[in-house]
Amino acid sequence: MREVSGSTWVLQIMLIFILIFACFLTLVINYSKAYRVKNEMLSIIEKYEGVTPESVNIINNYLSAQGYKTVSKCSEDWYAVKNYDSVPENVENGKNYLYCFKEESVNGKIYYNVTVFYKFSLPFLGDFMTFKVNGRTETFLGSMSRY
Secondary structure, rough: OOOHEEEEEEEHHHHHHHHHHHHHHHHHHHHHHHHHHHHHHHHHHHHOOOHHHHHHHHHHHHHHOOOOOOOOOOOOOOOEOOOOOOEEEEEOOOOOOOOEEEEEEEEEEEEEEEEEEEEEEEOEEEEEEEEEEEEEOOOEEOOOOOO
């Protein structure tokens, strides 16, 4: 009887470690996808020298092709996009968005801050938390931003 209860404890400990490993693996995979999406968005904004209707269209098509669907809330003084077919708009309190961006100027040079989101979720337990991944473009002289 002692051997049965001893092996039960070992089995429970093994299951706990497997669950912890699965949680960690899920978190890393979701973060990797969000990080890749953020880097591509920054590259597109730099290539088109700002957030223009053309760059927004390319970003939205890229997100759609990647299957990026995570939404969350953005800071109030930023611009954001609700879905793949929409154009950037001022952030409204309490609404969820696909991604957010903000144009800032330092000493005549312009750069963009971009925020995308990723969720920590497990298949049977659902979503736990949503995290932000922030990025910033290199500075450039002009901006063709129309938003």
